[in-house]
Amino acid sequence: MRYLTFRLLAIVPILFGISVLTFAVVQMVPGDPIVAMIGLEATDEAIATLRARYGLDQPVVVQYFAWLGNVLQGDLGRSIQTGRPVLAMLGDAIWPTVQLAGAAIFISLLIAIPAGILSAVRRNGAWDFGASFVALAGLSVPSFWLGVMLILAFSVTWPIFPASGYVPLFEDPAGHLRTLVLPAITLGTSLAAATMRMTRSAMLEVLSQDYIRTAWAKGLSPAAVITHHAFRTALMPVVTLLGIQMGQVLGGVVITETVFSWPGIGKLTVDAIFARDYPVVQGAVLLTATAFVLINLATDLVYAVLDPRATG
Amino acid sequence: MTASDTAATTPARKPGLLRRAGANPRAALGLLLLAVLVLGALIGPLVSPYDPVKPDFLVTLQAPNAAHPFGTDDLGRDIFSRILSGARVALLVGCVSVGSSIIFGTMIGLLAGFYGGWVGMVLMRVMDVLFAFPAVLLALGITAALGPSLTNAMLAISIVYLPIFARLARAQTLVVREQTFTEADRAMGFSDLSIMLRAILPNIMAPLIVQASLLFGDAIIVESYLSFLGLGTQPPQPSWGAMLKNAIGFLSLAPWMAWFPGLAIFVAVLGLNLVGDALRDRLDPRLRKSL
Numbered sequence: 001m002r003y004l005t006f007r008l009l010a011i012v013p014i015l016f017g018i019s020v021l022t023f024a025v026v027q028m029v030p031g032d033p034i035v036a037m038i039g040l041e042a043t044d045e046a047i048a049t050l051r052a053r054y055g056l057d058q059p060v061v062v063q064y065f066a067w068l069g070n071v072l073q074g075d076l077g078r079s080i081q082t083g084r085p086v087l088a089m090l091g092d093a094i095w096p097t098v099q100l101a102g103a104a105i106f107i108s109l110l111i112a113i114p115a116g117i118l119s120a121v122r123r124n125g126a127w128d129f130g131a132s133f134v135a136l137a138g139l140s141v142p143s144f145w146l147g148v149m150l151i152l153a154f155s156v157t158w159p160i161f162p163a164s165g166y167v168p169l170f171e172d173p174a175g176h177l178r179t180l181v182l183p184a185i186t187l188g189t190s191l192a193a194a195t196m197r198m199t200r201s202a203m204l205e206v207l208s209q210d211y212i213r214t215a216w217a218k219g220l221s222p223a224a225v226i227t228h229h230a231f232r233t234a235l236m237p238v239v240t241l242l243g244i245q246m247g248q249v250l251g252g253v254v255i256t257e258t259v260f261s262w263p264g265i266g267k268l269t270v271d272a273i274f275a276r277d278y279p280v281v282q283g284a285v286l287l288t289a290t291a292f293v294l295i296n297l298a299t300d301l302v303y304a305v306l307d308p309r310a311t312g
Numbered sequence: 313m314t315a316s317d318t319a320a321t322t323p324a325r326k327p328g329l330l331r332r333a334g335a336n337p338r339a340a341l342g343l344l345l346l347a348v349l350v351l352g353a354l355i356g357p358l359v360s361p362y363d364p365v366k367p368d369f370l371v372t373l374q375a376p377n378a379a380h381p382f383g384t385d386d387l388g389r390d391i392f393s394r395i396l397s398g399a400r401v402a403l404l405v406g407c408v409s410v411g412s413s414i415i416f417g418t419m420i421g422l423l424a425g426f427y428g429g430w431v432g433m434v435l436m437r438v439m440d441v442l443f444a445f446p447a448v449l450l451a452l453g454i455t456a457a458l459g460p461s462l463t464n465a466m467l468a469i470s471i472v473y474l475p476i477f478a479r480l481a482r483a484q485t486l487v488v489r490e491q492t493f494t495e496a497d498r499a500m501g502f503s504d505l506s507i508m509l510r511a512i513l514p515n516i517m518a519p520l521i522v523q524a525s526l527l528f529g530d531a532i533i534v535e536s537y538l539s540f541l542g543l544g545t546q547p548p549q550p551s552w553g554a555m556l557k558n559a560i561g562f563l564s565l566a567p568w569m570a571w572f573p574g575l576a577i578f579v580a581v582l583g584l585n586l587v588g589d590a591l592r593d594r595l596d597p598r599l600r601k602s603l
Contacts, residue, residue, distance in 0.1 A: 013437060014437075014440055014441060014444050017437065017438070017440070017441030017444070018441060018444055018445070020441075021441055021442075021445075022453075025453045025454060025456075025457045026453075026457065027457075028457035028458065133338070136338075136582065136585055136586065136589070137578075137582060139581075139585060140529065140578055140581040140582035140585050141578050141581075142533050142536055142537070142553075142574060142577045142578065142581070144536075144537065144540050144553075144556065145556060145570070145573075145574030145577060145578070146574075148556060148559070148560065148563070148570050148574065149570070149571075149574065151563065152563055152567050152570060156563050156564050156567070247446040247447065248446070248447075250446040250449065251446035251447050251448030251449050252448065254448055254449060254452060254537075254541075255448065255537050255540070255541075258541065259560075269449070269452070270452070270541060273452070273453075273456040273543075274542075281453075281456075285445075285449060285453055288445075288446060288449055289444055289445045289446070289449070292444060292445065292446055293444050
């Protein structure tokens with residue numbers, strides 16, 4: 001409980017810093033958002049009126065605290081481009097991003113865990129060398145290129161999956177899965193590579209421990225030793241890595257969603273940057289960074305539950 | 313004289329380059345790929361068969377052939393020449409962004425670790441805030457704020473990597489500052505700056521160099537992301553990410569426009585990762601098992 005309180009208090013200054021940086025970075029964006037909204041032909045009076053309405057005529061510090069006060073009350077402002085509340089736009093975009101991130105992590109675990117275990121068990125064998133090299137190659141492939149190659153293969157050459165678009169899960173589950181496959185593989189590949197390397201490394205560490213030798217000596221079956229004894233211990237660094245990888249996922253969705261026109265937080269952010277839609281950029285960046293911090297906190301707490309020594 | 317005596321008195325023959333390459337084929341492959349990248353960047357523009365920027369509307373969208381081994385793009389520019397020119401951008405991005413972040417990150421970490429107290433706390437809390445953003449998102453935000461250009465992309469990537477080096481340098485400094493030789497320097501009356509530069513810095517560099525080697529390839533990928541989104545290198549200057557962005561519109565007509573820039577990124581980053589892994593083995597054997 002003390003550890004939990006300490007960790008919760010520790011993220012308060014981080015969240016404050018995130019809000020300052022998010023606000024400051026967006027303030028530096030070149031170009032006038034009001035001019036971007038109503039065009040170059042707008043009169044000076046119209047521009048001044050709108051600047052006053054959005055509070056852009058106030059000093060930057062006043063703008064920041066006004067914005068922070070609203071954020072704390074759940075008001076992220078309205079989109080300059082569409083006039084919709086930013087919170088509603090983020091609410092629409094968050095579900096597709098969660099689906100994509102979840103599918104990518106699922107695919108990565110499906111590949112990485114068995115491959116990592118097998119590599120560790122057959123250390124220095126042909127499988128180990130092959131899988132390790134493929135994992136390193138997976139880490140070296142730029143995800144957007146992989147996405148483009150998948151589109152080229154499975155949408156252009158063999159039109160099996162759509163190249164872009166999004167079908168809501170509850171409208172058409174099969175259609176949803178078809179649109180999800182290529183972006184999820186794109187995002188999941190580099191995650192799988194890193195997870196596989198970590199699983200292998202953690203398994204090698206555990207397999208050399210005395211209690212594993214004891215388990216072998218007791219005559220337990222290989223499946224029991226590997227899954228019940230070794231993998232359960234090796235899971236801890238893998239869980240930590242998964243938490244760290246969430247940052248990669250939250251960054252990766254920006255690119256993957258752009259390539260596949262997937263209507264999530266990443267695409268919303270990129271579109272808002274190019275439209276100079278300050279409130280949407282602020283809201284999206286703030287949401288993503290806050291989610292990242294909270295996921296890291298959750299990872300640490302899970303780790304503390306798995307290994308109570310980590311709270312010391 | 314026994315055989316063991318002979319072995320003890322005869323200086324051991326240094327292993328040749330080929331033998332060492334045979335002992336670590338992955339490192340050898342990495343060095344080979346890295347050499348291709350460096351050669352491409354240094355002499356590529358001198359030997360490239362065509363101007364990488366000048367359009368030639370007589371040869372637009374040509375498939376790979378003898379005259380244009382990687383084909384041509386929608387403006388008739390030779391893709392091979394543009395790839396070679398893009399290698400220079402990739403190398404520049406890696407050197408400048410990782411180089412500047414290791415310098416400033418180490419300075420911050422060294423000061424925070426050496427002095428501790430409120431100086432260390434303030435510096436590291438700022439680093440914590442930077443570290444709280446997903447890397448690509450932070451780079452994207454900074455580049456969008458500063459305006460799209462290669463210089464701003466490199467600056468953004470440097471800022472993204474700053475907390476990684478600062479945290480590592482601080483952690484290492486905390487260990488080294490308690491060592492006997494640092495205490496001895498302090499007892500002999502050396503100044504703080506002298507202790508930091510002479511006693512601490514040389515002893516914290518190994519893990520920082522390993523980290524830099526692993527982030528070099530990552531920097532190339534992040535720059536290609538930014539260029540792909542239109543926020544990095546600006547046309548007509550060739551960059552692998554921007555070439556891929558351009559290729560998206562011609563996927564069914566000219567897929568080779570997408571093949572080669574991506575392949576170039578992959579080969580360069582794979583080479584750097586292989587070398588980074590080998591360097592990690594060499595300089596930080598504690599991490600050897602992660603290979």
